[in-house]
Amino acid sequence: MSILEDLAATIAERAKADPESSWTAKLLAKGPEKCAEKFGEEAIEAVIEAVKNDREKLTYEAADVLYHLLVMLESRDVALADVLGELARRQGMSGVAEKASRKS
Numbered sequence: 001m002s003i004l005e006d007l008a009a010t011i012a013e014r015a016k017a018d019p020e021s022s023w024t025a026k027l028l029a030k031g032p033e034k035c036a037e038k039f040g041e042e043a044i045e046a047v048i049e050a051v052k053n054d055r056e057k058l059t060y061e062a063a064d065v066l067y068h069l070l071v072m073l074e075s076r077d078v079a080l081a082d083v084l085g086e087l088a089r090r091q092g093m094s095g096v097a098e099k100a101s102r103k104s
């Protein structure tokens with residue numbers, strides 16, 4: 001199992017945990033809209049570090065983005081396996097060809 005798959009499994013487990021002892025449980029208890037908002041905030045923080053070209057902070061913020069993406073997916077019952085499946089489907093297809101295929 002990859003670290004992302006491990007983390008997604010931990011997040012799914014924490015959905016039933018006590019919000020007092022788990023950040024994930026606390027965030028999920030606030031609902032999908034709050035999870036989406038938090039993901040957006042973390043993404044903006046990563047954007048800021050990318051623009052500033054601070055590679056150390058960008059690495060830290062990118063980890064936050066991935067964690068909060070997984071929490072957002074869990075909040076809407078979207079499996080990481082389905083996201084990875086979509087990426088696998090795109091493998092070998094250039095981004096230009098993929099965009100053209102969506103227009104037709």
Ligand SMILES: N=c1c2ncn([C@@H]3O[C@H](COP(=O)(O)OP(=O)(O)OP(=O)(O)O)[C@@H](O)[C@H]3O)c2ncn1[C@@H]1O[C@H](COP(=O)(O)O)[C@@H](O)[C@H]1O
Pocket residue numbers: 007010014021022023024025063064067
């Ligand atoms: N990867 C993470 C992870 N990344 C970030 N965070 C938390 O996300 C929170 C939000 O980050 P912020 O920088 O916005 O923190 P903040 O300023 O306190 O938040 P605000 O009050 O401003 O909303 C912080 O409290 C971080 O600790 C994470 N919390 C948990 N995990 C993973 O999830 C697992 C389960 O964690 P729990 O659910 O807490 O048991 C952990 O073992 C980790 O593997």
